[in-house]
Amino acid sequence: MLFKYEVEGGNFSKAGFASSEIKKILKQINIDAKIIKRIVVALYEGEVNVVAHATRGTVLADIDDKQIYIRIEDEGPGINDINLAMKEGYSTASEKVREMGFGAGMGLPNIKRNTDWLNLTSNVGEGTVLEMKTFF
Amino acid sequence: MSAENQYHALSVNESLCYGCTHCMNVCPTDAIRISAGKAYIRRDWCVDCGECMKACTVDAFYVEQDDFDKIFDYKYRVALVPAVMIGQFPSNVSESEIFSVMREIGFTHVFQTEHTVDVINERIIEEQMKENVKPLISSYCPAVVRLIQVRFPSLVDHIVLVKPPIDASALFFRRKLQDMGIPDNEIGLFYVTPCPAKIAAVKSPVGEEKSSVNGVINMDFLYNKVLLGIQGRAGKGTRAAGDTLPNLSAKSILWSLTNGETPYVRGRCLAIDEIHNVIDFLEKIENDEITDVDFLELRACDESCAGGVLVVGNRFLTVERLHKRAQLFKDIHGMPEDLEPYTDYLKKKLSIHPVEPRSMLALDEDTGKAVQKMLQVRKMMCYLPGIDCGACGAPNCQSLAKDIVQKEAQLSNCVFIQRMMEKNKKLHGDHAIRIIEKVWGKDRLDKDCTKLGAKNEGM
Numbered sequence: 001m002l003f004k005y006e007v008e009g010g011n012f013s014k015a016g017f018a019s020s021e022i023k024k025i026l027k028q029i030n031i032d033a034k035i036i037k038r039i040v041v042a043l044y045e046g047e048v049n050v051v052a053h054a055t056r057g058t059v060l061a062d063i064d065d066k067q068i069y070i071r072i073e074d075e076g077p078g079i080n081d082i083n084l085a086m087k088e089g090y091s092t093a094s095e096k097v098r099e100m101g102f103g104a105g106m107g108l109p110n111i112k113r114n115t116d117w118l119n120l121t122s123n124v125g126e127g128t129v130l131e132m133k134t135f136f
Numbered sequence: 137m138s139a140e141n142q143y144h145a146l147s148v149n150e151s152l153c154y155g156c157t158h159c160m161n162v163c164p165t166d167a168i169r170i171s172a173g174k175a176y177i178r179r180d181w182c183v184d185c186g187e188c189m190k191a192c193t194v195d196a197f198y199v200e201q202d203d204f205d206k207i208f209d210y211k212y213r214v215a216l217v218p219a220v221m222i223g224q225f226p227s228n229v230s231e232s233e234i235f236s237v238m239r240e241i242g243f244t245h246v247f248q249t250e251h252t253v254d255v256i257n258e259r260i261i262e263e264q265m266k267e268n269v270k271p272l273i274s275s276y277c278p279a280v281v282r283l284i285q286v287r288f289p290s291l292v293d294h295i296v297l298v299k300p301p302i303d304a305s306a307l308f309f310r311r312k313l314q315d316m317g318i319p320d321n322e323i324g325l326f327y328v329t330p331c332p333a334k335i336a337a338v339k340s341p342v343g344e345e346k347s348s349v350n351g352v353i354n355m356d357f358l359y360n361k362v363l364l365g366i367q368g369r370a371g372k373g374t375r376a377a378g379d380t381l382p383n384l385s386a387k388s389i390l391w392s393l394t395n396g397e398t399p400y401v402r403g404r405c406l407a408i409d410e411i412h413n414v415i416d417f418l419e420k421i422e423n424d425e426i427t428d429v430d431f432l433e434l435r436a437c438d439e440s441c442a443g444g445v446l447v448v449g450n451r452f453l454t455v456e457r458l459h460k461r462a463q464l465f466k467d468i469h470g471m472p473e474d475l476e477p478y479t480d481y482l483k484k485k486l487s488i489h490p491v492e493p494r495s496m497l498a499l500d501e502d503t504g505k506a507v508q509k510m511l512q513v514r515k516m517m518c519y520l521p522g523i524d525c526g527a528c529g530a531p532n533c534q535s536l537a538k539d540i541v542q543k544e545a546q547l548s549n550c551v552f553i554q555r556m557m558e559k560n561k562k563l564h565g566d567h568a569i570r571i572i573e574k575v576w577g578k579d580r581l582d583k584d585c586t587k588l589g590a591k592n593e594g595m
Contacts, residue, residue: 001511016425023423029506030498033290041424065504136503 001025001063007047009055009076012100018059019043022070025063031136039068039134042114045107046072046130052097053077054127067135078124086112086120143339145184145199145332148175153196154587155576157526159188164411165286165496169539170529173577181496183282184333185411185436186445193588199332199446202351207242210324212313216305216349217328218249219389220441222461223454224359229366237365238358245309249327250388252304254471255482257387257400259298264402264431269293271406271421271429274397276300278337279436280414281491285342288418289493294432297343299486301391302327302334306348307485308478324350328358330444333436343488355446382472386462392441393455396433403430410438499538513537521552529575549575 003025005018019040026036043059050057054076062069079085085092088109093102112118117133155173167181168188175188175196189197207213215238222231235246264272273294275281284291299307306325313323327349329335335352390396398405406429408417414434420426437443442454471479499513500506516537524532528549530539539545547553548563548571557563573580585592 001507001514016420016423019423020419024497025510027289027495027497028499029503029510030495030501031503033493037290037422037424040422044423044425063507065507 003059003061003063005059007050007054007057007059007072007074009051009053009057009074012048012051012102015047015051016044018047018061022061022063022068026068029063029065035134035136038114039070042111042132042134043070043072045111045114046070046132048102049107049128049130050074050076052093052102057127065136067133070132072130073127074129075127078126078128079120079122080124082120082122143336144177144179144182145335145339146177146182146186146189147198147200148177149196149198150174152194154194155580156193157531158191158193159197160526160529160531162187162191163531164283164415166531166535168531170526170575172574173580180494181286183279183286183436184331184336185279185283186332187411189332189445199335199354201329201335201354201357202326204242204353204357206351207324207326210350211322212245212318212324213243214245214247214309214313214323214325215243215328215353216247216249216302216309216325218302218330218441219384219392219458219461220330220444220447220454221328221355221359223442223458224355224447224449225363225366225457227457227460233366234362237362237369240365240369241361243326245313247305247309248384248388249301249305250384250391251301251472252308252475252482253301253388253391254385255475255479256298256301256304256486257397258479259483259486260296260397260401260431263296263298270427271432272296273432273434275343275488275491276392276397276433277333277435277440278342279331279333279411280434281342282333282336283411283414283436284418285491285494286496287415288422289495290422291418292491292493294421295491297488297490299344299488300337302338302349303341303344303347304482304486308475308482310348311478311481312474326351326353328353328355330355330441330447331437332445343491355444356448359448382474383465383468384472385468385470386466387469389458389462389465393458394433394435394440396440398431398433401431404428405431405433407433407435409435409440409443411436499541509541512541516540516547519547519553520550523552525551527551527575 008014022043023036023040050072054074057072057074060071084090086108115132116135119131122128153174155170159175160168160170164185164187165181165183167178169176222234225234238246275296275298281295310323310325314320327338329352338347338349338352341347394409395407398407408414439451439455443451498506499509520533520537522533528536530536530545536545536550540547554563554568558565558568586595
């Protein structure tokens with residue numbers, strides 16, 4: 001099953017929409033609550049990343065009875081040093097974003113912790129593609 | 137307790153229900169369907185919040201209560217009265233007058249539900265000190281506990297495993313009377329309830345084997361009885377108010393209202409009332425969007441228990457009166473004297489078993505089958521108009537799609553699909569009318585000038 005959601009850069013009030021929708025789907029196909037939580041936390045962090053850094057993005061989810069594959073693609077500044085971005089506490093978020101309680105540098109590490117497979121690619125000045133898988 | 141054994145307090149009076157969509161549209165768990173012109177409640181989906189009853193235009197919902205005469209099965213007949221009951225009466229009616237009339241109509245003792253609030257409070261704080269999930273969610277409102285079971289099964293571990301005031305006070309007063317030499321089987325404890333959820337909690341408690349309450353009386357019923365009594369006696373009572381009970385503190389008086397619990401628990405606490413607000417917030421908690429809250433006081437009714445569907449008076453006036461009362465007793469602090477010796481006994485008895493999830497959201501227990509059904513639901517949604525009109529007898533297109541996949545409805549239940557089928561010569565007009573009558577009742581589309589809002593309404 002394919003699901004697609006748009007994410008608007010800069011609109012923090014809408015961050016969490018895709019994760020809420022995906023959560024509803026996963027509850028309906030009777031996925032264990034703890035696994036749902038991991039997926040939702042990872043996806044929410046991913047959405048916040050797009051909102052905080054990019055101009056726009058899309059969330060694509062593919063769900064079957066064994067796993068969920070999520071691809072978050074954005075148009076934005078991209079990531080200079082992926083290894084650094086994966087480090088806890090490292091953040092390039094603006095002062096404005098931090099004032100809103102985001103940008104503590106925990107996003108990507110938190111996503112990594114909550115997924116079974118993760119792939120991050122980025123082109124500076126163009127955008128970022130984050131792929132993740134969680135097995136049921 | 138299995139879902140099939142769940143007691144539900146809300147029922148539909150089929151002779152009054154004329155089949156509209158008000159209740160179905162407000163039900164927060166999508167538990168209502170219309171069939172043959174009547175509303176049906178899906179028992180295992182219902183959380184007894186009472187929203188349907190509030191929305192009904194013809195009072196077709198009723199709350200099953202115990203027969204009042206059942207109190208006379210007991211030699212000692214105890215009424216457990218919550219503060220919001222006192223808040224129903226204007227301020228010139230005193231608490232002792234209310235209690236004295238209650239003794240005239242048959243109770244031997246009248247006690248207040250919030251008598252044990254201080255012990256509950258201490259137990260909640262003890263739970264907070266343990267290594268626990270965050271935020272803890274109060275177990276006060278039984279409709280919220282049930283809502284979490286059916287809609288937020290992943291959050292059941294957040295519920296504080298401490299009994300609410302109704303059970304705690306029932307335990308205390310029963311024990312106190314026993315200590316006065318009264319045999320247990322002669323004590324009948326009756327709770328005066330502001331809502332159906334509390335009845336359901338007494339009849340089939342979540343997290344305990346058996347409630348120590350013997351019966352439940354609806355607050356609206358008792359209010360009328362007491363008001364008649366007060367008006368009839370014109371100042372000349374035949375009975376005193378009974379054993380003078382210690383006056384309750386402001387904290388106890390306000391415990392059942394919004395922000396009743398939050399000032400007395402540790403850390404960052406939030407109070408949220410009204411079931412849709414509660415659902416919105418629980419969604420955020422479930423998504424881990426909010427992680428720095430320690431305690432949540434969640435109540436299904438707007439203005440908490442003052443907004444209960446069985447509370448007669450205006451909820452804002454009730455809140456105002458109780459705040460005035462609390463102001464009057466603002467100098468009373470700490471535990472009622474008679475409760476102190478029972479603190480240890482009660483504390484031990486206040487724990488409840490972990491609350492079991494019983495999700496009603498899964499399309500199938502088997503994920504493979506559920507995915508197949510989900511695919512079918514999504515396919516159905518390609519055809520359904522997305523108008524969410526409810527004319528099919530389900531609350532929205534999504535619900536109809538699920539009902540179809542679960543073989544509980546058909547695509548042709550949708551009136552718009554019917555028009556398309558007629559246009560494509562796949563359905564005869566007479567057949568379409570028969571389908572509509574199956575949902576909305578026979579002759580439902582005939583002219584009827586006595587219906588609500590029509591020119592001969594009620595004649």
